[in-house]
Amino acid sequence: MNLGENLKAAAIIGTSQKEPDISNVGGELGGVLAKLDRTDKEEFLLSAAAVFSIWKTAGRKLPTDPNAVPVVSEKDTNEILSGKLKQVFETLLQSVNRNLLLPEFLRLMAKHGKIIPFELLPEVLSVVNLPMKASRIDLRHLLLPLIGNRGKWLAKQRSEWHWALVEEEGTALWETGKLKERIFALEFFRLKDPAQAREIILKDWKGETAKEKEVFLEVLQINLGKADEEFLHEVYRSEKNIEVQRTAFELLAKLRSTTLIDEIKELICPIFSIKRKLLVKKELEINFPPDWNEKTSALNKVARNIFRNTTEFGEKGMALAVGLSLIEPEFWEEFFGLQADEILSLSIKSEWSFALLAGFGMASLRFDNESWFVEVLKSDSSVSRYSRPLNIWGERSVSLISENTLLPLIIANFNHQFCQWTLEYIPFETAESSEYLLLSNISPTRFISQGRRMIWRNLALLLPIQLFDKWINQLEKMKSQKFFNNNQIETFEDVIDILSYRKEYILEFEK
Amino acid sequence: MWTTEQIIALAPDSSSEKNGRNLANAEKWKTLGKNDISLWGECQGSGKNPYQTVIDLREPAFKCSCPSRKFPCKHALGLFLLFAVRQELFKSEAPPAFCADWLEKRDIQKGKKAAQTEAELTVEEIEKREKSKARRSKEREKKVEEGLVELKLWLKDLLRQGLANAKNQSASYWEKTAKRMIDAQAAGAARMVREMASAITKTDAWAEEFLEKAGKIFLLIEAYKNLDHLPANVRADVRTAIGWNLKEDELEKAEEISDKWLVIGVRNYEEDKLRVQRTWLIGENSKRFAMLLDFAFQNQALKTNFLVGTKFEAELKFYPSNFPLRATVKTRGLGLEQFNEVAGIKDFDELLDIYSGAISQNPWLEVFPAFLEGVIPLIIENKCFFRDKKANLLLLEKNLDRQWKLIAFSGGFAINIFGEWNGKSLLPLRAFNEAGMIVL
Secondary structure (H helix, E strand, C coil): CCHHHHHHHHHHHCCCCCCCCCCCCCHHHHHHHHCCCCCCHHHHHHHHHHHHHHHHHHCCCCCECCCCCCCCCCCCCCEECCHHHHHHHHHHHHCCCHHHHHHHHHHHHHHCCEECCHHHHHHHHHHHHCCCHHHCCCHHHHHHHHCHHHHHHHHCCCHHHHHHHHHHHHHHHHHHCCHHHHHHHHHHHHHHCHHHHHHHHHHCHHHCCHHHHHHHHHHCCCCCCHHHHHHHHHHHHHCCCHHHHHHHHHHHHHCCCCHHHHHHHHHHHHHEEEEEECCCEEEEEECCCCCHHHHCHHHHHHHHHHCCCCCCCCHHHHHHHHHHHCCCCHHHHHHHCCCHHHHHHHHCCCCCHHHHHHHHHHHHHHCCCHHHHHHHHHHHHCCCHHHCHHHHHHCCCHHHHHHHHHHHHHHHHCCHHHHHHHHHHCCCHHHHHHHHHCCCCCCHHHHHHCCCHHHHHHHHHHCCHHHHHHHHHHHHHHHCCCCCCHHHHHHHHHHHHHHHHHHHHHHHHHC | CCCHHHHHCCCCCHHHHHHHHHCCCHHHEEEEEECCCEEEEEECCCCCCCEEEEEECCCCEEEECCCCCCCCCHHHHHHHHHHHHCHHHCEECCCCHHHHHHHHHHHHHHHHHHHHHHCCCCHHHHHHHHHHHHHHHHHHHHHHHHHHHHHHHHHHHHHHHCHHHHCCCCHHHHHHHHHHHHHCCCHHHHHHHHHHHHHHCCCCCHHHHHHHHHHHHHHHHHHHHCHHHCCHHHHHHHHHHHCCCCCHHHCCCCEEEEEEEEEEEEEEEEECCEEEEEEEEEECCCCCEEEEEEEEECCCCCCCCCCCCEEEEEEEEECCCCCCCEEEEEEECCCCEECCCCCCECCHHHHHHHHHHHHHHCCCCCCEEEEEEEEEEEEECCEEEEECCCCEEEEECCCHHHHHHHHHHHCCCCEEEEEEECCCCEEEEEEEECCEEEEC
């Protein structure tokens, strides 16, 4: 045993049972130890420990690296984000609005050919481990082109960052990664080569769980095209799990001129007829054939999933609404030889008015048809206040309305009349958003009942820069109004923050 | 001239940093202005009137009308951060009253302070002061002596029964002795007891570490017993290790050095609800290291703010020590400049040689300034090291954020580092290369 071990043994057992042994210590250290007073065992142990510790520290030898000099990162030629933009980027990484604002910031970085400062790479590469739901986008795809050679070099050194090597090691990530990593790899393939990604899904399709099937199908939204139709149609027809089936249906619904749409037109068109009564009165008649339920079994299943907990629709009505939602609204103008307003005024008189309005409403949103949408809203108001079809399907479609379709449409047009319609007729969150949009034109008291911060934040994100100052000024004024509660004022502040950030970095990138 | 990294290093905590960053946005400021020595701005907060914020760029020093107890507050940080990257937003003009008044007050106070130190006391006043000091000192010495006698008995008892027994003791067992040392006005000894307690809870090499620390305390106890026979500088080191804190006005015979001092690193940490700031300086001509130590309770303001990467002209007074590092600013010139980097030590053997020399002078030395040139950070078996040209490896203190930030900054290339070496591992505080600097 060496001196250290001897001292340690005596200390652990206790000097009452074992005396420290220094007999084998020679050299200068031994000389010093020999001079220590040994009368008191504990004091001797403590003195020897002090001497040994200083001797060890003073003569410390460092280990050497047996390996060759580590591989260095390849040089980056792109400009590194610096100055104000670097400061804003660092702030965004820590901000509560990070998920909301980073996508736009990263896109601007890519557009201006800038890359992430090296020292921020660890934080950025770890950013994906945090919840990203709000952004509805996997930030990693936006980050990949911005991490440069330094980022890839760094990612190789830590398994949590291997996603950044997807370009080189995507297949391994898909085959052996966890679900989150597999989705990311699949998204990457899909962005690069949509057909290859579809083939990859198909290869192991039968062995995947229902949850995996659902999320992999969702990836097909990226670069969705006609070539995906056959696979999606097959899944829609034959898949047993309803969530998977519905996902396939939703994707098919995004395609134009599909076999599914032809089949549905073939099913639906024969059930409609317009009867003339007296001289000018017309009536829309709907006659379901006896084998309707049988022919629409797959559609029915999806419809039940969409309209679950809805009592106003029968099975036939649900299938009709969902079927209608797949057909572009203009088709009916040609089919009936009537204008949108005429078709809708006939629809509301029909005993199937709920299904018709819901179907036409969804179709007008799906096909971004503003004139049909406004007509649907007008017609919907004629129905009883408490049982409007739009109310019924609105809740299910709210994300579609508020985030994907309606808001960009409103903001792009900034059409006051259209906003008024929306404000008056659209239920739930969308009304709040529209109301917010109209803040300069309507009484602020209308805001008191509103408080959905997420919608306001999304609106702030979609707003074009020309309107920033107007909004900021208005919100500043509203902040000082007494009738808003703290929660609402916080929302205003939050929106001001988002707009201030956006203004700052958009202008800075443009410099 | 100012960089975001430098300014962020002044933030008292992470929430101040975050909030300060949020306020580094032109939209948040109603007015922004500057002149040669100061910046000012008005920021609309939740109150009716905007907060008025001023920064004296000569030190820097901060003033804000907000009620925050943090220092610098988020407004001061935000204003400074904004200035670092958007100087064009600040109009050059005569300062408004709220700024001019504060600057004037500061200058008057400085003048008064200088006059006070220069004022000569009467013989009676000096005698009275000295008598009272001597009495207080004697009382404390007695308390410390009694405390250390108890500590020695406690230590001996611990070793008689064995560490296997001590390892099973609860936290209160150790804390009771640490508190006794606080009562005995031996805060340094209390800290060492707490370090022993933390060593014994470790799973790896706990006994070695414990013995090391116990040996160090014992050496201190014995040194204190023989205090009167020790040379003056060693005496000062023993007293410092025990927890004696010399006041600045007690440094009458201290060594004084005038130089341009480069701020090469700042470390902020908390100890017993106390914010501690260690600012490391190196003299441009003297090449002497100096460490300025500043304390503040929780969110109270630290006395000084130094921006890493800047230099200032000053006369420093060094606290007496066999290996003097700690200093205080006696007089300081106005104005700050960015400095050009200076050369550091090129291999670790040299660092360890110098360090050996230092601990032979003062075995209780806690941290040692390490200024290293051309080192590569790398990970080997989950531990982070610096590698020098001879392939020697120097262990870094475990801190994942710092490690990966360093590795990313280096890209596998050699970088220069300033940090604190404690004899076993290095805590990096600043890294730089030809492309720039990062504060860690």
